Structures are given as structure tokens and as C-alpha cells.
Amino acid sequence: MREWLFDVFRERPWWMSATMIFCAFMAFIYVPWDIFIKPVERDQEVWFGILFTGIWAKLLAFPHWFVYSAAIYGFRRRRPWMAFWVPAYTAQVAFGIYLWTAIETGGFSGIIVGLFPAIPFMGLTYAFWNNREYFDPKPFSFTARFGEWALVTGASSGIGASLAREIAADGTKVILTARREDRLSALATEIERDFEVETRIVVADLAEPEGSKQVLEAVADLEIGLLVNNAGRGYAGRFDLLDGETLRRQLVLNCETPLVLTHALVQGMRERGRGGILFTGSLAGRLPLPLHSVYSATKAFDRFLGEALWAELRASNIDVVVLEPGSTETEFQEAAGEIAHSGHDPAEVACRGLRALGEQPSVVTGWANWIMVNAASRLLTRPILALIAHTRMAKQTPEDLH
Numbered sequence: 001m002r003e004w005l006f007d008v009f010r011e012r013p014w015w016m017s018a019t020m021i022f023c024a025f026m027a028f029i030y031v032p033w034d035i036f037i038k039p040v041e042r043d044q045e046v047w048f049g050i051l052f053t054g055i056w057a058k059l060l061a062f063p064h065w066f067v068y069s070a071a072i073y074g075f076r077r078r079r080p081w082m083a084f085w086v087p088a089y090t091a092q093v094a095f096g097i098y099l100w101t102a103i104e105t106g107g108f109s110g111i112i113v114g115l116f117p118a119i120p121f122m123g124l125t126y127a128f129w130n131n132r133e134y135f136d137p138k139p140f141s142f143t144a145r146f147g148e149w150a151l152v153t154g155a156s157s158g159i160g161a162s163l164a165r166e167i168a169a170d171g172t173k174v175i176l177t178a179r180r181e182d183r184l185s186a187l188a189t190e191i192e193r194d195f196e197v198e199t200r201i202v203v204a205d206l207a208e209p210e211g212s213k214q215v216l217e218a219v220a221d222l223e224i225g226l227l228v229n230n231a232g233r234g235y236a237g238r239f240d241l242l243d244g245e246t247l248r249r250q251l252v253l254n255c256e257t258p259l260v261l262t263h264a265l266v267q268g269m270r271e272r273g274r275g276g277i278l279f280t281g282s283l284a285g286r287l288p289l290p291l292h293s294v295y296s297a298t299k300a301f302d303r304f305l306g307e308a309l310w311a312e313l314r315a316s317n318i319d320v321v322v323l324e325p326g327s328t329e330t331e332f333q334e335a336a337g338e339i340a341h342s343g344h345d346p347a348e349v350a351c352r353g354l355r356a357l358g359e360q361p362s363v364v365t366g367w368a369n370w371i372m373v374n375a376a377s378r379l380l381t382r383p384i385l386a387l388i389a390h391t392r393m394a395k396q397t398p399e400d401l402h
């Protein structure tokens with residue numbers, strides 16, 4: 001409870017938090033009472049200084065409900081649209097109250113008397129306008145937010161290489177790890193030349209339990225502020241036709257390694273009071289995928305681990321996000337033995353994931369993917385989804401592996 005309260009009220013000035021509590025009172029108690037319990041004949045609503053009564057007042061309570069609910073969300077999530085929207089709304093209230101009181105009082109004294117109830121709202125409008133940068137989008141500066149060094153697994157190609165480039169472009173030093181040393185060296189040279197940041201490469205096989213130990217030893221002298229658990233593999237084909245040892249290694253790479261690295265590095269992040277962790281999950285983690293069964297199970301593990309840590313670590317100022325790409329044009333398809341199909345650009349996918357850090361627990365890339373997984377998981381049962389996915393995956397899997 002203490003941690004939750006800290007999380008809800010951290011960073012915001014007290015008067016903004018007080019306004020948020022007022023909005024919560026209006027959204028959860030007053031307006032529902034106003035709409036559902038208060039008799040229509042007693043209903044009154046004021047908008048822009050105009051008094052509405054009866055059924056009009058009842059109907060206009062709904063936009064009020066929306067306004068207060070949106071405000072709670074905006075305060076809590078620090079949405080950029082609040083910067084203009086809140087002062088505009090409080091100015092509207094100040095104007096409405098002034099007009100209303102001035103007309104009610106009447107005459108010259110009304111012009112003066114109307115000011116008194118309007119002054120607190122004018123003050124609030126001034127305060128919100130003066131503090132509007134509070135709602136600015138979080139800076140993309142990883143070094144400022146997390147620390148000097150980032151560790152990226154699976155950095156030798158695809159999404160991992162793009163993530164490393166994007167992080168380095170921001171000025172953060174990067175540790176690049178994977179098995180192919182030549183690829184890592186080429187990327188390190190490119191990053192040092194283009195962004196003038198320090199890099200370190202660690203060659204390790206993360207599909208073996210010793211791999212993560214090796215990486216942790218190689219970075220023991222550095223403070224890792226941002227951990228990117230990206231290395232991963234999938235293998236297309238019927239479960240019983242795939243090699244058992246390959247599936248075991250896939251489990252270590254996709255699940256055990258992120259778990260071990262995260263557990264080891266989160267300790268330092270907690271002590272320093274800041275940090276970031278990105279898991280590269282997959283759309284495959286959202287639904288059971290026949291002909292990619294172990295892969296979808298491992299990505300569901302990553303998703304659950306990441307989303308749970310997002311909630312657990314928020315109050316410690318550690319941002320966690322699960323990046324959930326759909327098909328992306330990397331070496332993944334070939335390595336997985338899939339029939340080639342089109343996909344997103346890995347650089348765009350990487351950028352989307354990094355921007356979601358500190359904003360949300362998980363992010364699906366591409367609006368069509370987002371609609372597809374959300375609609376499918378809400379409208380269909382999991383067994384039906386699995387049957388549909390089977391037909392779709394069969395088109396991406398060579399026939400001899402069905």
C-alpha cells in the first residue's frame with residue numbers, strides 16, 4: 001500500500017495531486033450520484049456560465065463524467081495533452097462561475113462580486129499553465145533516466161542491433177552481446193564512429209546456463225542502468241518433429257537467460273534508485289501458436305515476467321516494458337526455418353519499444369497487430385484461437401514439418 005501511494009503521488013506538486021483527488025471524487029462519487037440518483041427535476045449543470053436544468057442537465061452530466069475521468073488518467077499517466085487541456089478547463093470554470101455570479105448579483109456590484117468565487121480557479125489556471133512542462137513527454141535520454149551503460153543481448157543482428165543503435169544514438173554506452181563476434185565488432189565500430197560512445201562486446205552462448213554467468217562476469221565492473229533482454233530464437237514445426245535438445249536450448253535462451261540477467265542486475269538498479277528493463281517478447285506470447293508451440297510458450301513467460309515486474313518495480317523508479325513485435329524483417333524467419341513472409345522494419349520496432357519504456361507495461365507494434373490480438377483475445381476462446389492460429393502457421397511452415 002505504501003509503495004502504491006508513493007507511486008501514485010510521486011513527482012507531482014501537492015496542489016496537482018489535490019486536483020487529481022478532487023477529480024477522482026467527482027468521477028467515482030459525485031457525478032455517478034448526480035446521474036443515477038438525483039431526481040431529474042432537481043438537476044442543474046453549468047457549462048460556460050449557462051445554467052442547464054432538467055433532462056438537459058442530466059445529459060450534460062455525461063461530458064462532465066468524461067472530463068473528470070480523463071483528467072484522472074491524464075494526471076496519473078502524465079499525458080502531454082493535459083498541458084493545454086487542464087488550464088483550458090479551469091479557465092472555463094473560472095469564466096462560468098464569474099458570469100453566473102455576476103448575473104445572479106446583477107448591476108455594477110455583480111461585476112466585482114463575481115470575481116471572488118472565480119479567483120481560486122483563475123489561480124489554478126495560472127498555476128497549471130506555468131507548470132505545463134510537467135506534462136511534457138518523458139525525455140528520450142536514457143543516460144539521464146537510467147545511467148551510463150546499457151546491456152543489449154542478441155545485438156549482432158535484427159531488432160537487437162537496432163535497439164543498440166537507438167540507445168547509443170542517445171549517448172548511452174552499450175555492451176553488445178551475442179555469439180557472432182565479427183558482427184558485434186562491426187556494430188561496435190559503427191556505433192563508436194557514428195555516436196562517439198564507448199562500447200564493449202561480450203561473446204557468449206546464451207542458450208547455455210554458463211552464457212549468462214559469462215556476461216555478468218564480463219560486466220561486473222560496470223553499473224548497468226538499462227538491460228535489454230532481446231536475444232531469442234524460435235523453431236517452426238510440429239513439436240514431436242523438432243529436436244529435443246534444440247527446444248531445451250530455446251527455453252534457456254528465451255526464458256532462463258532473461259530471468260538470470262534481470263535478477264542479477266535489478267539488485268544494483270534498486271540500490272541506485274533508477275533503471276530500465278526491456279524484454280523482447282512477441283505477438284506469439286499472446287496466444288497459443290501451434291507449429292511454434294515452445295516459442296509461444298517462452299514468449300508468454302517473458303510477457304508475464306515483464307508485466308509483473310513492471311508493477312513490482314514502478315515504485316523503485318525502475319521502468320519495465322515488454323516489446324511485442326509481430327512479423328519483423330530480420331534473420332529470425334530463416335533461423336526459425338519459416339517460409340519467408342513480410343514484416344515490419346526492425347528499426348521502427350526497436351524505436352517503438354524504447355519509447356514505451358516508462359509509459360506502459362507492454363507494447364504491440366503495428367496498429368493492425370494491436371487490433372488483431374486485442375479483438376481475438378477478447379472475442380474468441382483460447383482453443384478456438386489455437387485452431388485458427390494453426391491454419392495460419394501452417395502457411396508459414398514447410399510442409400514436411402507439419
Ligand SMILES: NC(=O)c1ccc[n+]([C@@H]2O[C@H](COP(=O)([O-])OP(=O)(O)OC[C@H]3O[C@@H](n4cnc5c(N)ncnc54)[C@H](OP(=O)(O)O)[C@@H]3O)[C@@H](O)[C@H]2O)c1
Binds near residue numbers: 157180183208282327
Ligand atoms: N523477427 C520477428 O518476426 C520477431 C517477431 C517477434 C519477436 N521477435 C523477437 O525479437 C528478438 C530478436 O530477434 P530478431 O527478429 O532480431 O532476430 P535475429 O536477427 O535472428 O536476432 C536474434 C539475435 O539473438 C542472438 N542469439 C540467437 N541465439 C543466441 C544464443 N544462443 N546466444 C546468444 N545470442 C543468441 C543472435 O545472435 P547470434 O546468432 O550472433 O548469437 C541475434 O543477435 C527475439 O527475441 C525474437 O524472439 C522477432
